[in-house]
Amino acid sequence: MTDKKALFEFKDIHVRVEGKEVVSGVSLSIKAGETHAIMGPNGSGKSSLSNALMGHPAYEITRGEIYLDGNNLLEMRADERSRAGLFLAFQYPLAIPGVTVANFLRTALQAHRGKEADMSDFRKLLKSEMKALSIDEVFATRYLNDGFSGGEKKRIEILQMAILNPKMAVLDETDSGLDIDALKTVSTGINRYHNDANAILLVTHYQRMLNYVKPDFVHVMMSGKIVKSGGPEIALKLEDLGYEWVEEEVNHRAGV
Amino acid sequence: MSESLDKQKKDLSQLNNDYATKYGFHDPVDYFHRGAKGLSHELVEMISRLKNEPQWMSDIRHRALDVYLSKPMPQWANTKMLSEIDYNDIYYFMKPVGENSTDWNDVPEYIKKTFDRLGIPEAEQKFLGGVTAQYESEVVYHSMKEDLQKQGIIFLGMDDGLREHEDIVKKFFGTVIPMTDNKFAALNTCVWSGGSFIYVPPGIEVKVPLQAYFRINAENMGQFERTLIIADKGSRVHYIEGCTAPVYSTDSLHSAVVEVIALEDAYIRYTTIQNWSHNIFNLVTKRATAYKNATIEWVDGNLGSRLSMKYPCIQLVGEGAKGEILSVAFAGQDQHQDTGAKVIHAAPNTSSRVTSKSISKDNGRASYRGLAKVHKHAVNSKISVECDALLIGKNARSDTYPTMEIDCEQVRVEHEARVSKVAEEQLYYLTSRGLTEDDARLLIVNGFMEPFTKELPLEYAVELNRLIELEMEGSVG
Numbered sequence: 001m002t003d004k005k006a007l008f009e010f011k012d013i014h015v016r017v018e019g020k021e022v023v024s025g026v027s028l029s030i031k032a033g034e035t036h037a038i039m040g041p042n043g044s045g046k047s048s049l050s051n052a053l054m055g056h057p058a059y060e061i062t063r064g065e066i067y068l069d070g071n072n073l074l075e076m077r078a079d080e081r082s083r084a085g086l087f088l089a090f091q092y093p094l095a096i097p098g099v100t101v102a103n104f105l106r107t108a109l110q111a112h113r114g115k116e117a118d119m120s121d122f123r124k125l126l127k128s129e130m131k132a133l134s135i136d137e138v139f140a141t142r143y144l145n146d147g148f149s150g151g152e153k154k155r156i157e158i159l160q161m162a163i164l165n166p167k168m169a170v171l172d173e174t175d176s177g178l179d180i181d182a183l184k185t186v187s188t189g190i191n192r193y194h195n196d197a198n199a200i201l202l203v204t205h206y207q208r209m210l211n212y213v214k215p216d217f218v219h220v221m222m223s224g225k226i227v228k229s230g231g232p233e234i235a236l237k238l239e240d241l242g243y244e245w246v247e248e249e250v251n252h253r254a255g256v
Numbered sequence: 257m258s259e260s261l262d263k264q265k266k267d268l269s270q271l272n273n274d275y276a277t278k279y280g281f282h283d284p285v286d287y288f289h290r291g292a293k294g295l296s297h298e299l300v301e302m303i304s305r306l307k308n309e310p311q312w313m314s315d316i317r318h319r320a321l322d323v324y325l326s327k328p329m330p331q332w333a334n335t336k337m338l339s340e341i342d343y344n345d346i347y348y349f350m351k352p353v354g355e356n357s358t359d360w361n362d363v364p365e366y367i368k369k370t371f372d373r374l375g376i377p378e379a380e381q382k383f384l385g386g387v388t389a390q391y392e393s394e395v396v397y398h399s400m401k402e403d404l405q406k407q408g409i410i411f412l413g414m415d416d417g418l419r420e421h422e423d424i425v426k427k428f429f430g431t432v433i434p435m436t437d438n439k440f441a442a443l444n445t446c447v448w449s450g451g452s453f454i455y456v457p458p459g460i461e462v463k464v465p466l467q468a469y470f471r472i473n474a475e476n477m478g479q480f481e482r483t484l485i486i487a488d489k490g491s492r493v494h495y496i497e498g499c500t501a502p503v504y505s506t507d508s509l510h511s512a513v514v515e516v517i518a519l520e521d522a523y524i525r526y527t528t529i530q531n532w533s534h535n536i537f538n539l540v541t542k543r544a545t546a547y548k549n550a551t552i553e554w555v556d557g558n559l560g561s562r563l564s565m566k567y568p569c570i571q572l573v574g575e576g577a578k579g580e581i582l583s584v585a586f587a588g589q590d591q592h593q594d595t596g597a598k599v600i601h602a603a604p605n606t607s608s609r610v611t612s613k614s615i616s617k618d619n620g621r622a623s624y625r626g627l628a629k630v631h632k633h634a635v636n637s638k639i640s641v642e643c644d645a646l647l648i649g650k651n652a653r654s655d656t657y658p659t660m661e662i663d664c665e666q667v668r669v670e671h672e673a674r675v676s677k678v679a680e681e682q683l684y685y686l687t688s689r690g691l692t693e694d695d696a697r698l699l700i701v702n703g704f705m706e707p708f709t710k711e712l713p714l715e716y717a718v719e720l721n722r723l724i725e726l727e728m729e730g731s732v733g
Contacts, residue, residue, distance in 0.1 A: 055687075055688070057680070057684065058680070077687065077693075078684060078687040078688045079688075079693070079696075081688075082688055087688075088688055094681055094682050094685040096686070096700060097704065098702065098703025098705065098706030098707065099699055099700070099702070099703035104686075104689075107691060107699060111689070111690035111691050111692070111695065143706075160689065164689065164690070
């Protein structure tokens with residue numbers, strides 16, 4: 001495993017939003033087949049990092065590098081990063097009234113393939129993926145996220161991931177707003193997508209999703225920096241003790 | 257969606273080219289009859305004589321000219337743009353060489369080519385029950401499926417309608433929109449030419465849409481078609497009209513009058529997609545009267561033109577009558593779409609619903625101007641008005657001018673107005689799925705229009721989406 005090249009790698013990322021630095025030098029290297037988790041309290045900069053990696057125009061990367069499968073993403077727009085194989089499941093997916101889930105997914109798939117998706121193949125794909133995520137078929141003809149519950153939106157995010165089949169999926173607080181059954185279904189969907197050729201970065205406040213989507217590595221983020229990295233045991237410790245012990249450790253190291 | 261539909265959609269979308277090559281061409285034409293520029297009683301007389309009309313119609317024309325001359329220009333909407341029209345520099349009547357034909361082969365070659373390029377005969381073969389094609393002032397082609405004819409359905413150009421069914425025309429002409437209604441209604445009444453005449457006998461359902469296509473070819477041309485639709489008791493009909501004009505540097509005027517009458521228990525849907533070039537002044541009066549338990553639906557799409565002033569109206573005069581007005585307007589660079597809807601409840605238990613959608617882009621301006629009126633005795637009436645405006649870019653403008661005149665207490669009125677922008681967050685969301693920003697914006701706009709588009713026959717929906725795509729090209733978010 002150790003000599004395998006990184007699939008997704010970012011180095012020394014600094015992010016500025018509305019003139020304020022919210023991420024201050026974060027680096028991570030993720031190999032194909034791996035699952036990483038970034039955990040951190042609210043306001044630690046983990047969502048900002050996710051959006052900056054995806055290319056949100058309001059999240060300016062002032063310093064750092066991002067590579068996906070050897071491609072430099074930094075100069076790419078969000079749509080180019082997507083087509084290069086990066087995916088971000090949104091914490092708060094937006095509603096697009098009048099655009100059906102099916103139409104949207106087909107348009108997105110077309111954008112990725114550069115050609116029109118065959119209608120019957122597409123319908124088969126959509127049907128099977130929806131079934132796997134326990135999404136009722138009527139959602140195909142409903143307008144994207146328009147009037148969807150929090151849990152429905154999250155399922156649709158994972159459906160998009162399953163259809164677009166990205167190399168690298170960043171999942172931003174996908175567990176929030178899900179009840180236990182929905183959490184299990186969504187986790188099953190994520191595990192179904194995951195294979196040796198792709199990788200997952202879970203961004204989350206809580207440990208509970210990690211019971212179902214097992215991370216190989218856990219990183220703790222605080223005040224815009226990764227302050228601790230290790231195995232899944234960190235997540236369990238966070239679950240028991242909260243974030244305070246990490247904070248103390250950091251302060252101790254800093255000699256405060 | 258079924259696969260065959262999808263394929264059909266694809267085929268149809270490939271029929272289309274951009275506006276300039278598809279609609280923007282014009283024919284070098286020698287006109288057989290062309291009045292002098294400007295308006296006069298002599299011109300009105302010439303039109304009437306050429307058409308060999310009954311005296312009563314000729315009298316109406318002359319009276320209407322006097323009404324037109326005596327009325328001032330509207331002092332509302334966009335008075336600045338209205339003042340750009342030079343009424344003395346307009347040809348009010350033009351008749352191309354050749355007669356109205358029922359055989360496509362008899363239509364003069366250049367006109368045939370025009371309508372071929374516009375896809376009219378193809379559309380006719382595909383799904384229509386009948387077609388009328390008007391070129392400048394005159395109807396040049398007309399056809400109707402035989403079985404419809406056998407059922408007693410009348411679908412003619414307005415001039416033929418007057419010739420062949422004078423009694424019906426005389427009974428209804430100008431009863432919904434009198435010449436004194438407004439200056440442009442008077443103008444239309446004095447120089448009207450062409451348009452559609454439809455009569456559906458009692459109890460007959462016209463199962464396929466009837467269609468007319470209006471085309472302005474000449475420069476400085478005024479087109480004044482007159483349409484009269486009567487659905488007799490318990491009958492049903494869907495009429496569709498589409499309009500285009502080539503691109504010229506000088507302005508042309510389109511001023512139609514459309515009168516629609518649904519007698520007891522009848523149903524009429526009137527669908528228009530107007531796609532004028534950007535120098536047309538489109539000043540149209542459309543009004544419908546619905547009798548007891550009758551239903552009228554206006555489906556009205558306004559693209560192109562320099563200035564459109566159009567407020568489809570429904571008068572609900574019989575108990576239980578229903579009206580629905582669904583409209584969409586697209587205002588791009590230097591355009592003003594001043595459109596809206598009027599509903600007048602004059603009988604008990606009547607209901608109406610207005611859904612107006614507008615898109616303003618660049619410095620374009622879309623205004624909703626509406627009237628909801630309920631007479632004193634129109635108890636238990638229901639009105640719902642929903643205006644939805646979408647702005648694209650910093651300079652786009654949208655206004656809403658709703659007027660409510662409610663003289664009845666037992667009535668339910670709902671009014672909702674929303675203005676939204678294409679949000680950066682929506683664009684980011686869609687681009688994060690691989691769509692370019694242009695495609696993302698187009699998808700949002702198409703979604704916004706969806707409640708309208710889904711009411712159109714498939715061919716028109718595809719065409720409309722394609723036109724919107726063209727209008728959206730090179731837009732600056």
